[in-house]
Amino acid sequence: xxxxxxxxxxxxxxxxxxxxxxxxxxxxxxxxxxxxxxxxxxxxxxxxxxxxxxxxxxxxxxxxxxxxxxxxxxxxxxxxxxxxxxxxxxxxxxxxxxxxxxxxxxxxxxxxxxxxxxxxxxxxxxxxxxxxxxxxxxxxxxxxxxxxxxxxxxxxxxxxxxxxxxxxxxxxxxxxxxxxxxxxxxxxxxxxxxxxxxxxxxxxxxxxxxxxxxxxxxx
Numbered sequence: 504x505x506x507x508x509x510x511x512x513x514x515x516x517x518x519x520x521x522x523x524x525x526x527x528x529x530x531x532x533x534x535x536x537x538x539x540x541x542x543x544x545x546x547x548x549x550x551x552x553x554x555x556x557x558x559x560x561x562x563x564x565x566x567x568x569x570x571x572x573x574x575x576x577x578x579x580x581x582x583x584x585x586x587x588x589x590x591x592x593x594x595x596x597x598x599x600x601x602x603x604x605x606x607x608x609x610x611x612x613x614x615x616x617x618x619x620x621x622x623x624x625x626x627x628x629x630x631x632x633x634x635x636x637x638x639x640x641x642x643x644x645x646x647x648x649x650x651x652x653x654x655x656x657x658x659x660x661x662x663x664x665x666x667x668x669x670x671x672x673x674x675x676x677x678x679x680x681x682x683x684x685x686x687x688x689x690x691x692x693x694x695x696x697x698x699x700x701x702x703x704x705x706x707x708x709x710x711x712x713x714x715x716x717x718x719x720x721x722x
Contacts (some may be wrong), residue, residue: 515567515615516541519697521651522552522563524621525680526593526629526644530708531621532677534684535649536562536692536719537701548700548721555712556582557592560622561705562602565649566636567615568624574614577605595622599632599640606638613637617648651691651698658687681706685717692720709716 522535539550554562554575562578566572581601585593593601599620606614618634633646645663647655660666663675663684675683683705692699699722704715 510703513571517566517615517650518546518563518568519650520693521617521647521649521688521691521695521698522565523644523647523652523655523659523684524563524619524631525659525684526621526631526681527677529623529627529629530677530706531623531629531631532680532684533561533563533621533705533707534688535565535703536698536701537686538697538699538719539568539722542637543696545700551703553703555578555705556593556598557622558711559592559707560595560598560620561707561712563619563621563648564616565652566617568585570614571616574605574616574618581605587676594625595620595630596624598622599630599642602632602634603638603640606634606636610637619646619648621705621707623709627709629707632719647687649698651688651695654691654694655687658683658690677706682713689719 519540520536524533535552537549539546553561555561602620613636620632622630624630631646632640632642634640645659688702699719702717702719706713
């Protein structure tokens with residue numbers, strides 16, 4: 504007799520990738536890779552994980568790409584409704600709360616996304632928010648999400664927060680933060696097979712959102 508076969512199916516898939524966000528005094532830097540993969544298969548090398556929501560706010564999502572697309576579409580629709588009602592764009596603080604309630608609303612069948620929301624708040628200061636899949640969030644000076652997040656966080660702790668370092672050092676400039684984000688993604692690409700191909704860096708400040716593209720390892 505053949506043993507019974509248990510068939511399994513999951514509605515979720517992890518498409519990998521890494522994103523990070525770093526807040527400055529009057530700016531935010533967001534970085535993410537562009538690889539979309541499943542297991543050992545690379546589906547595309549040029550899939551952005553970042554969506555611009557307003558003139559001063561972007562969201563980066565790792566996890567399941569189809570859920571991320573749906574989530575970003577719902578957020579943009581809610582922002583349009585907010586603009587029609589209030590005749591202005593929502594602040595990054597308002598969008599942060601809206602994202603939390605949107606994720607919590609789906610808590611019994613969650614969006615399989617792990618989000619980093621970044622922007623410039625009403626005081627002109629950089630804001631970075633980290634989320635879990637069901638809407639718990641906190642504002643933090645820097646954060647990371649995705650398959651390579653454990654590798655990134657230790658670098659950010661050492662280079663930005665200067666944890667457990669005895670000597671004082673001046674805070675990093677905007678350009679140094681951008682270069683640090685590039686180095687983080689490049690280093691993660693050496694160890695994490697789900698991160699690579701290309702990188703995108705978004706810089707948000709009082710002037711709006713600017714974007715930088717750079718290459719990562721393609722193997």
